[in-house]
Amino acid sequence: MSRRSIAALLLVATVCLAPSARAGQTCEKKPADPQAVSDGMTLAVATAKALDASGANVVMLARAGQDLSAYRLTYSHLGFAYRETGGAKPVWRVLHKLNHCGTAAAALYRQGLGEFFLDRPYRFEAAFVALTPELQARLIPLLKDNARVGMLNEPRYSMVAYAWGQTYQQSNQWAVETLAVAAEPTIDDRRRAQAWMQLKGYEPTPLTLGPLKRLGARALAANIAFDDHPNERRFADRIETVTVDSVFAWLQRSGLGGALVTVRGESP
Numbered sequence: 001m002s003r004r005s006i007a008a009l010l011l012v013a014t015v016c017l018a019p020s021a022r023a024g025q026t027c028e029k030k031p032a033d034p035q036a037v038s039d040g041m042t043l044a045v046a047t048a049k050a051l052d053a054s055g056a057n058v059v060m061l062a063r064a065g066q067d068l069s070a071y072r073l074t075y076s077h078l079g080f081a082y083r084e085t086g087g088a089k090p091v092w093r094v095l096h097k098l099n100h101c102g103t104a105a106a107a108l109y110r111q112g113l114g115e116f117f118l119d120r121p122y123r124f125e126a127a128f129v130a131l132t133p134e135l136q137a138r139l140i141p142l143l144k145d146n147a148r149v150g151m152l153n154e155p156r157y158s159m160v161a162y163a164w165g166q167t168y169q170q171s172n173q174w175a176v177e178t179l180a181v182a183a184e185p186t187i188d189d190r191r192r193a194q195a196w197m198q199l200k201g202y203e204p205t206p207l208t209l210g211p212l213k214r215l216g217a218r219a220l221a222a223n224i225a226f227d228d229h230p231n232e233r234r235f236a237d238r239i240e241t242v243t244v245d246s247v248f249a250w251l252q253r254s255g256l257g258g259a260l261v262t263v264r265g266e267s268p
Helices: 003-010 034-054 133-143 171-183 190-199 211-220 244-254
Strands: 058-064 077-084 091-100 106-112 123-131 205-208 238-241 257-264
Touching: 034 058, 034 091, 034 123, 034 257, 058 133, 058 244, 077 133, 077 171, 077 244, 091 171, 123 133, 123 244, 133 171, 171 190, 171 244, 244 257
Parallel strands: none
Antiparallel strands: 058 077, 058 123, 077 091, 091 106, 123 257, 205 238
16 A cells, blocks of 8 residues: 555544544554554555445445444444545545543544544444435535534434434434435424434334343443433333444435445454
8 A cells, every 4th residue: 555545545634623532432542553553544445445436425434343243233333435526636534423432422523534444443344325316415515514514413422322312412323313414404403303314214223221231331331321212112121223234224225325335354
């Protein structure tokens, strides 16, 4: 890989700065692993090539930051990848929401593909779904407008935020609610965005989490809360949240997106 390629992939224009942020990964602090850096950059290059080959300008891009196989889920974190033109050569940017480690707060970040995959993912694998041409055309100006993309951003973060609630918001939830803003310009709050999602047939993932697991998670992590879930669902151990897998399935089912494309890098 050339130095120029690496530099292009690492270009970052951050919407909101924070000392440390994660989504779909652990917050454990470790020295940089040269092999992990190499594998992350390999995956970034492979993803850029796949995105270029897709012919799309905007996709929903996912990474496998955590092992969610116990919940039958493949990917943990979702964001928008869009083609940035105007320079000597078009480059891909990623706009996504990240949780500030050790806190219950989050913010939006604009990164290059390299940084998106350099955060010690559980598995060096990416996936994306290209959106319809109409949605892509509407998203391009929205994604470049810091004020508009932050319109529905709720800083209060919970990894398992209730899909139809407004108290907290997790990363995948922000992405799909922002998609609603692009699809229907009259949407100006989260409640309306979620109503549009329901109208279009979105179905959240029901996670089975018993009381001991809920209590343990809440006690040990500031970024996990369950009090926004309706009591009848929560006490039935049914936690409904927005997952990457459910969003990808919905995009294809509703006709809002195309086929799922998987990109694999080196094994961790």
